[in-house]
Amino acid sequence: MDDATRPDHAPASHPAIPRExxxxxxxxxxxxxxxxxxxxxxxxxxxxxxxxxxxxxxxxxxxxxxxxxxxxxxxxxxxxxxxxxxxxxxxxxxxxxxxxxxxxxxxxxxxxxxxxxxxxxxxxxxxxxxxxxxxxxxxxxxxxxxxxxxxxxxxxxxxxxxxxxxxxxxxxxxxxxxxxxxxxxxFDSPAYIEALAASVERKYAEMEDKPDILVCSYHGLPFRYLTEGDPYHCQCVKTTRLLKERLGWDDGQITTTFQSKFGPEDWLQPYTVEEVARLAEAGKKKIAVIAPAFSADCIETLEEINEEIRESFEHAGGESFTYVPCLNDDEExxxxxxxxxxxxxxxxxx
Missing domain, CATH: 3.40.50.1400 (Rossmann fold)
Known part of the structure; x- marks a missing residue:
């Protein structure tokens, strides 16, 4: 506390107090x-x-x-x-x-x-x-x-x-x-949505063959939490909608899924690991995945999405899997x- 001083008019015994x-x-x-x-x-x-x-x-x-x-x-x-x-x-x-x-x-x-x-x-x-x-x-x-x-x-x-x-x-x-x-x-801040959209646009600009669909994969919760009043599901869906509108896309170019299910209960659906396989089987052979609920890349994105979920997609016949990194310390x-x-x-x- 190099900037700590005693208050004016305080006795010498008064402890020093740091600047506010x-x-x-x-x-x-x-x-x-x-x-x-x-x-x-x-x-x-x-x-x-x-x-x-x-x-x-x-x-x-x-x-x-x-x-x-x-x-x-x-x-x-x-x-x-x-x-x-x-x-x-x-x-x-x-x-x-x-x-x-x-x-x-x-x-x-x-x-x-x-x-x-x-x-x-x-x-x-x-x-x-x-x-x-x-x-x-x-x-x-x-x-x-x-x-x-x-x-x-x-x-x-x-x-x-x-x-x-x-x-x-x-x-x-x-x-x-x-x-x-x-x-x-x-979740609906224009600056946050803009940063998300810019990250997608940068990633897509690097690719010759654009993905058939962008999967917005959010961390899951037990479905019961939604019925008990947790607003998370609604806010995730709104983030996806605002991202879609900012990108100027239609509904078929983007979807919302949920990952990281744990335990026996039903969780928010569709489950990402199952949905990417369904997309591959339905002919969506090129997909991109983004994780808008994570402010930084972590075990759920770098390992679960980029390894486990990728494997599920490729095993079902998917050909091109692209992960759009979290926003991390990106300038925007x-x-x-x-x-x-x-x-x-x-x-x-x-």
Missing amino acids: KVGVLLANLGTPDNTDYWSMRRYLSEFLSDQRVIDYPKWKWQPILQGIVLSIRPFKSGAAYRTIWNTEDDESPLMTITKAQTAALTAALAERYGEEGVMVDFCMRYGNPSTRSKVRKMVEAGCTKILFCPLYPQYAGATTATANDQFFRALMEEKWQPATRTLPPY HIAALAFEIERNLQGWLD
Whole structure:
């Protein structure tokens, strides 16, 4: 706290107080610390114990999770992570990309507000760096106001809400709580839709033979969550519609699917892994897949889409599979995020 000073007229014994700042805390899902069994088990235990993610009663779910699931799944998940691991920096791609996004947003907001006014950092809902540690860091640095930004365009209880829950739990430990705001979902933000469309156009411009259809694959949820009031499905469908309208396409050129089904319940449909096979069998031999619900490439995109879902399509007779990367630290994505952040800092910073 190099900029910490005692308040005017305070006695010499008064502790120094850092200069007031506004904090912008980005939040993503999380990542294991490594790909070994115990790193994966710790991460998966935290993730799959979250009742926003799996809402079965603890007495029913925890024996299954701790006894069966976590005896087997860490090996499978660790093997999947090893196929995409950033070995140079010894971290997952999600960590690498989130760091790059944080650096880019730091620069963008410094240009807007000056280098001293805003502190930008990131945390993970599961794993490290924890939300609690980053809230503590911001408070110690003098952040009397914090905008908490879950990096999920579409709201879901299992993503946005649980990230907010963890943020509020961290605030409960602070003696002097900062004023806080949370970033709303931005699934229909014109800047976000423009960034998505531009990424599709760039990818298509590289290709001689254009895909027959673009599959917008969103992370799935149990169908029951929709009936209980979660708006995620509706927001995903609207994102696809707005993307279609921005691209000037008709309905036959784009579709919405859902991936990553887990457990015995019915989830939001159609399932991506099944739909790409159906498309291949129906004569759509060239497809592209984009993942608009993910702000950064991760295990669900780099391994599940680009390996498992690709294999399903090719096994069914598909000939050309193109993955359109997540927006990551793309310049237009950073501009879209900066716009949403600036909009939500109004009244705090002008």
